[in-house]
Amino acid sequence: MIVADKKPIEEIIGEIKDYTTILILGCNECVTVCEAGGKKEVGILASALRMYFLNQGKDVTIDERTLERQCDHEYLEEIRDVADQYDAIVSLACGVGVQFTAEKYHAVPVIPGVNTCFLGATETRGLWTERCQACGECILARTGGICPVSRCAKRILNGPCGGASNGKCEINKELDCAWQLIIDRLKALGRLDDYENISPIKDWSTDRAGGPRRVVREDVQL
Amino acid sequence: MDLKNKFNAGEFVILAEIEPPKGVDISTMVTNATMVKGKADALLVPEMSNAVMRMSALGGAMILQGKVMETVMQVNCRDRNRLALQADLLAASACGITGIMAVTGEDPSFGDHQQAKAVYDIDLPELLDSIHKLQQGRDMAGIDLCGSPQFLVGSTVNPGLKGMALELELTEMKKKIDAGVEFLIMPPLFDLDSIEPFLKMVDHRKTHIIPTVLLLKSVGMARYIDRNMDHVHVSAQLIKRLQKAPDKVRECIKIASEMVSVLKREGFSGVLLSTIGWEDRLAEIIDGSKG
Structure with a gap:
């Protein structure tokens, strides 16, 4: 899975401090397993941000939502009717999800709430290590x-x-x-x-030499 | 007078591009370079241009600086991490190389080692910043140097862009100048009209913009460049002139010489002569431009 780690809340606050309506958008896949960006973490971050803005005397609306995946058009469409209502979306998905959300909703700033770290495995609860x-x-x-x-x-x-x-x-x-x-x-x-x-x-051309990679599977294309 | 002083004095400078060999036989490189001694103002030594493996710019520049004349060593972000880049810059300075040209570097997929992994540990603005730091006496880790290098620093600019892309390029150019870049080499130029929008926005008499004068070798090459090189225009008139010429090689050299003269007359700070393998013709181009 893609392993991510939570960003320091100060960094997230620095990015969103000028907005008044914010959606915290979680992902039910990898980041849920590594406990960085699932429904639970969305709730924790939203509560912390509400408390912060309350202490600052700022009236900020923080909403929560968690999608099945942020790396699929199908699931990202679920926020089509509400996305534009927000000043910003804080995505707790991996870098793929953040970018896919930003590509889909051009008018809304999409801010990463986690640092995407590596492809890894769960060794024990709370310990993830790199494998690929x-x-x-x-x-x-x-x-x-x-x-x-x-x-x-x-x-x-x-x-x-x-x-x-x-x-x-x-x-x-x-x-x-x-x-x-x-x-x-x-x-x-x-x-x-x-x-x-x-x-x-080793042939590193399959790595990043030649730029961003694609996998094309004509046998499964519609 | 060295290159920096020539720029400062407003002299028109001629840089001659000399590629290091693919191998260890430096005789042709040195012979070609020696032919332009007293004619060009400095030799520009590329760092594996188009990602084709050959002797490093550091090696080539050290040899030419010692045997022939002042050099400008290209340094790119593709092949070295921050340790190696800084180490080579220190070595270059200690060996008497005073001019460098910092570039991003083409992707390995352009070259002859397409399976190579590119490095890009730091990018061009970061490289320029690290050069600035070295000149201030500290490395990228903030540690004091025992003697700091001093360079005339150059980089690249692409005036052939249009619209929004040109505006972004101008922003990048300003960043480079703010980072200490003193001259900017531009891609091959055959037609001044093709960079008119740029010239309206930048005073090329104040900023040291150095167009590349590329030696055409054939009608086919001229056509290929016009069709395939982004933002480089070879006019139909020039292609026709080459087609009609009885001695095409002589005409190609004449065209390059004329371009040098035109650019000098237009107030550019200098030119980079590039021949892509015909470096034994460099002297003829320079002679022709003075005739």
Whole structure:
């Protein structure tokens, strides 16, 4: 999922302080799972903002809404009849949702309420860690299902850098060395011979070389 | 007199573009550069233009600065992060390079290493800011330098844009000048009328706008540029002139020389001569412009 983290409320206030009618717009997908931008967080942020403006003696209307997704036209259409009534929308969706909302409602400023961080997984409640950088050319089959692009600090593709100590990365003693994990996993799979193979030089053109990417699936297009 | 003083004195300056080699044989580069010694005012050394891998601008500029004459080293945001950019700028200054031209850099997809990952750790305004900081004696982390570089800083401007795009370009140009840019190189210019809206808004006699005079090599190239290069216009009249010329190469050189003369007469601060591989013709273009 896309993992996001809440923005400091001071930053959000800085962006909306001149408006008087504001919609806090949550998303029921990834940001709900990582507890940054779902219905619950919409309620918490709206309450905090109401309290702030009340203390400031400002009459500001803060409304709440949470859509199933903000990255789909279909769900964003649900606020078609009300969007223009607001001076601003604070979107608690990921960067995709913020942009899609802004594209759909040109006349209303759409302000991000979260920082979109990475593609990751829930390790335990309250701990999400990165697993994928969406490089566009998955090499997990060669690396025992552990991604050196997202999990190695140096993103190196042919074995450890030599800086790890006791299986931990040189940049942070709490961070596993991705290549130690890969080697352990390949060993467990009886495929350590794979480790001896030098990877072909990675084609980053599927990453961001060449600009924003598209996936076109003619077989599912209407 | 160095390039900075020539600009300040209002002299018309001629920059000659010399591409470093794709390899380590520098003989052709040095020979071509030596041919313009005493004719051009400085050599502009591009940093892997069009994202085609070749010797770095730093390497080329160091060699040419030592063996031939003053250089302007291009520095771009595509290939280096902030550590490497600053490190190379320090190296350049310590090796006597006093002129730099900061650019964004073309995407790797334009070049011959299309699988490369572009860096763009910092963008052009940030690069200009970091150059300013280095000149003030501090790096981007705010740490004091042991000796600070001093550069004549250039960048780019695109006067061929129209309408709102031109207005945005003028805003960008002002930002660059405010960030310490002292000269601005523009794309190839074949027709002054094509930048008339720009010239109405900018006093090119006060701002150091440096048009690129690109050496045409054939009728086909002229047509291609007119059809495919955004905001660069080659007039039908010029294409016809080339078509009719019995000696097309001589005519191409003559056209470039004439363009230099016209731009000098129009009060531009200078020109950049670009030949895309015909660098052995640079001297002829300059000679022709003075004749």
